[in-house]
Amino acid sequence: MNCTLPVGNPLFSDDTRGYPEGMMDRISAERFAEQSGVADWHAEGDSARARFETGSFAKGVEFVVEIGKLADQANHHPDVGLRYPNVTVTLSTHDVSGLTQRDIDLAKQISVAARNLDISAE
Numbered sequence: 001m002n003c004t005l006p007v008g009n010p011l012f013s014d015d016t017r018g019y020p021e022g023m024m025d026r027i028s029a030e031r032f033a034e035q036s037g038v039a040d041w042h043a044e045g046d047s048a049r050a051r052f053e054t055g056s057f058a059k060g061v062e063f064v065v066e067i068g069k070l071a072d073q074a075n076h077h078p079d080v081g082l083r084y085p086n087v088t089v090t091l092s093t094h095d096v097s098g099l100t101q102r103d104i105d106l107a108k109q110i111s112v113a114a115r116n117l118d119i120s121a122e
Ligand SMILES: C[C@H](O)[C@H](O)[C@H]1CNC2=NC(N)=NC(=O)C2=N1
Pocket: 010, 075, 076, 077, 078, 091, 092, 093, 094, 095, 096
């Protein structure tokens, strides 16, 4: 039986077409940490994590709504933990099972959104 998967099948494809050159190249945790604007984040292995001290559940919800907007605009979606009194965010690029420029870009935007809501990182 000839089992051919459709091109771009997210389960088996490393289809990274459509992204600017280099955006889907895996980068090391060290390379991530060297970037400006990511001081809130702790990169290790194939992901980067930040914990934002929101101080209340309601502020956390407000922050998560902003994260959701940024994620959909970027078509790049973090794992988000919403708790009292903090929000944790973990970034990684599923398509390459590691960190890429997309994670750097979104990390910077999430940190700016936090500052705009007067939320600091741990
Ligand atoms: C098809 C769709 O564009 C891709 O699956 C996007 C969606 N959001 C994503 N989010 C993350 N974190 N990594 C990805 O590789 C990714 N890929």
